[in-house]
Structures are given as structure tokens and as C-alpha cells.
Amino acid sequence: LARTREKIVAAAESEFAAKGLAGARVDAIARHAGVNKQMLYYCFGSKLALYREIVGRKIAERSQFLDQLPDLGPGLLAFMYDKGGFDSDFVRMLQWEALDFDGGIPTGAGDRRALFAKAVARVRNAQRAGKLPRDVDPRRLFLALIALTVFPLAFPQLARMATGASPTDPKFRREQSKFLKWIGSRIAAAP
Amino acid sequence: LARTREKIVAAAESEFAAKGLAGARVDAIARHAGVNKQMLYYCFGSKLALYREIVGRKIAERSQFLDQLPDLGPGLLAFMYDKGGFDSDFVRMLQWEALDFDGGIPTGAGDRRALFAKAVARVRNAQRAGKLPRDVDPRRLFLALIALTVFPLAFPQLARMATGASPTDPKFRREQSKFLKWIGSRIAAAP
Numbered sequence: 001l002a003r004t005r006e007k008i009v010a011a012a013e014s015e016f017a018a019k020g021l022a023g024a025r026v027d028a029i030a031r032h033a034g035v036n037k038q039m040l041y042y043c044f045g046s047k048l049a050l051y052r053e054i055v056g057r058k059i060a061e062r063s064q065f066l067d068q069l070p071d072l073g074p075g076l077l078a079f080m081y082d083k084g085g086f087d088s089d090f091v092r093m094l095q096w097e098a099l100d101f102d103g104g105i106p107t108g109a110g111d112r113r114a115l116f117a118k119a120v121a122r123v124r125n126a127q128r129a130g131k132l133p134r135d136v137d138p139r140r141l142f143l144a145l146i147a148l149t150v151f152p153l154a155f156p157q158l159a160r161m162a163t164g165a166s167p168t169d170p171k172f173r174r175e176q177s178k179f180l181k182w183i184g185s186r187i188a189a190a191p
Numbered sequence: 192l193a194r195t196r197e198k199i200v201a202a203a204e205s206e207f208a209a210k211g212l213a214g215a216r217v218d219a220i221a222r223h224a225g226v227n228k229q230m231l232y233y234c235f236g237s238k239l240a241l242y243r244e245i246v247g248r249k250i251a252e253r254s255q256f257l258d259q260l261p262d263l264g265p266g267l268l269a270f271m272y273d274k275g276g277f278d279s280d281f282v283r284m285l286q287w288e289a290l291d292f293d294g295g296i297p298t299g300a301g302d303r304r305a306l307f308a309k310a311v312a313r314v315r316n317a318q319r320a321g322k323l324p325r326d327v328d329p330r331r332l333f334l335a336l337i338a339l340t341v342f343p344l345a346f347p348q349l350a351r352m353a354t355g356a357s358p359t360d361p362k363f364r365r366e367q368s369k370f371l372k373w374i375g376s377r378i379a380a381a382p
Binding site: 092094095096097098099101103106109112113116133135136137139140141142143144146147148150151152154155156157158159160161162163166175176179182183186187189 | 283285286287288289290292294297300303304307324326327328330331332333334335337338339341342343345346347348349350351352353354357366367370373374377378380
């Protein structure tokens with residue numbers, strides 16, 4: 001049953017990335033997973049519960065990245081990019097969610113707020129330790145760090161027009177990682 | 192006829208922002224503009240031509256912003272945000288385009304590349320004049336500036352979870368503008 005669950009989760013991730021929560025079809029997920037719909041409902045209960053499962057896993061992964069984070073100085077941005085910035089599926093899921101957002105509470109908001117609070121607490125610690133400037137709101141700074149790491153994958157057509165390369169090309173990634181080290185060092189530099 | 196065209200353009204912008212190019216319905220655009228479909232086709236020829244018209248206008252607006260840009264030093268980011276960062280419709284259109292992007296050539300790519308080249312030329316001039324650091328690729332820097340100004344509106348659910356406020360709230364805007372001045376001065380600072 002555990003293997004069946006994993007097949008369903010993998011198929012569902014692709015389907016949610018391709019079409020968003022509203023557009024995703026349970027039939028298509030079951031078909032791609034090679035199971036019948038009854039099995040899918042038996043394992044997860046509903047399309048929304050399956051979506052919640054996937055968001056929960058993405059958040060848990062990112063919480064682990066944060067625990068591994070060696071240092072919150074100049075290398076922070078490149079670390080975030082190298083560890084979490086290549087997950088096209090999750091970025092697309094967030095984009096569908098953004099287009100559908102009506103000001104309500106997003107799926108998995110509790111875990112996501114907890115992750116964000118954990119990240120902000122680490123930024124604040126780095127500020128206290130003198131590794132990041134103190135004269136800035138750590139929440140807004142962390143939102144900017146997400147923007148810098150996620151944007152090329154979220155807008156691949158703009159990344160392509162700007163640099164001539166796809167944001168998933170290895171060369172693009174190397175140069176973007178180098179650039180993020182540069183900008184990270186500007187943000188972290190002693191005033 | 193000019194007024195009719197403008198009504199159609201306004202209705203089309205809302206429809207494309209709500210549903211993207213593929214999902215937009217010509218019937219709905221005509222209905223919201225208060226014209227019949229024949230008139231819409233007479234004025235614009237096709238749904239794609241109407242989309243192209245709107246993208247062309249957005250690009251022309253941004254090209255004018257660039258011409259007005261007084262200075263490419265620390266205030267650059269806040270200027271970009273204050274002038275162009277609140278256009279939810281255009282950001283949503285770019286998001287639909289991103290979700291639909293297959294590596295091909297986006298609509299209006301010629302004008303968009305020209306706009307980008309113009310912006311990059313100004314960044315390069317600022318580098319030569321010593322107003323921005325020289326040790327960075329101006330194309331990648333400009334892409335990062337777009338990321339920082341556009342991200343909260345592109346992912347309002349994340350901006351809300353991060354700061355508690357909607358990215359369209361006046362208070363959010365004021366604080367984001369202040370933050371962008373801060374980060375702009377870090378990027379522009381003499382090494």
C-alpha cells in the first residue's frame with residue numbers, strides 16, 4: 001500500500017503542477033498512477049486531501065533545508081537557490097494558487113506560516129549576530145530572498161528573454177547561483 | 192470607433208488577466224465591452240491580435256517609464272515598483288503565459304526584447320558612470336530588479352502569509368517601497 005500511495009502522490013504532483021488544484025482531474029491522476037479511482041479515494045479520501053498531502057511534503061522538505069542551513073551570511077541566497085529553487089512542480093502549484101487566490105486562507109497555511117516563522121527567526125538571529133544588517137524587517141527581507149531565488153523558474157519566458165537561456169539549463173543555474181552569491185554579499189555586507 | 196476600441200481593450204485586459212490567453216472567451220469580452228462579436232472582429236481581427244495589442248501597450252508604457260527614469264542609482268528599485276509594480280492585470284497575464292510556456296517565442300517578443308535591451312543599456316551606463324557596481328552581468332541584475340518589484344503581486348498569498356497584509360494595501364506598498372529603497376542602496380553601494 002505504501003508503494004501505491006507514492007505512485008499516486010507522484011502522479012498527483014504532475015497533474016497539480018500542470019493544471020492547478022481546480023483544473024486537476026482525479027481520473028487523470030489515477031490513470032497516470034496505474035490505479036483505479038476507488039484505490040485513490042481509499043488512500044487519500046479526496047482531491048483536496050491529496051493536494052494537502054503534497055503541499056505538506058514540500059513544506060516539510062523546506063523545513064529540513066532550513067535545519068541544514070550552515071550560515072545565514074552572504075551564502076544564504078545561493079544555498080536557498082541550490083536546495084529549493086529548482087522545484088518547477090511546486091513553483092507552478094504556487095502560481096496556480098496565486099491566480100486563484102481570493103484573499104482567503106491557502107491550503108496548509110498553518111504549516112506554511114510555521115515554516116516562514118522559523119525562517120524569519122533564523123534571519124533575526126543572523127541580524128543579532130551581526131551577519132545580516134539590523135536596519136531591515138526580517139520578514140520583508142526573507143520574502144525578497146524567496147523572490148530572488150524563485151523568480152526565474154516562475155517566469156521562464158522572462159528569464160529566457162533576459163539571458164537567452166532556459167532557467168532549467170545547467171549553465172543558467174551555475175551563473176544564477178554565482179549571481180545570487182554576489183547579491184547575497186551585497187545584502188549581507190557590513191554597512 | 193476609437194471609444195469602442197478602448198472599451199474592447201479594457202474588457203479584454205480584464206478577461207485575459209482573469210483567464211489567460213487560452214482561457215479567455217471572445218463572447219465574454221464583447222459582452223463586457225457592450226459590443227457585438229462582429230464589431231470586435233472588425234476592430235481587432237482575432238483574439239490573439241487583441242492580446243498582442245494589450246501586450247504592446249503594456250510594453251510601450253514601460254518604455255516610457257524607462258525614459259523618465261531620473262537616475263539609476265539606489266532609488267531605481269523603488270521607482271520601478273512605484274511606477275510599474277502595481278499592474279495586477281499585466282502580472283497575471285505574465286503568469287498565465289508562464290504556466291503555458293513551452294520554450295517557444297512569447298507574444299510580442301520583439302518589442303519585449305527591445306524594451307529589455309533598453310533597460311539593460313541603462314544599467315550598463317550606470318555601471319560605467321560608477322552608480323552601480325561593475326562586477327555583475329547587467330542582464331541578470333535587471334532580471335533580479337524585476338523579481339524584487341513584481342514578486343509580491345505575483346504571489347499575493349505568500350506576501351500575505353509573510354507580512355499579514357495584501358500587496359495591494361496602501362500600507363504594504365509604502366513599506367515595500369521603503370524596503371526597496373533599502374535593498375537598492377545595498378546593491379548600489381560603493382564596494
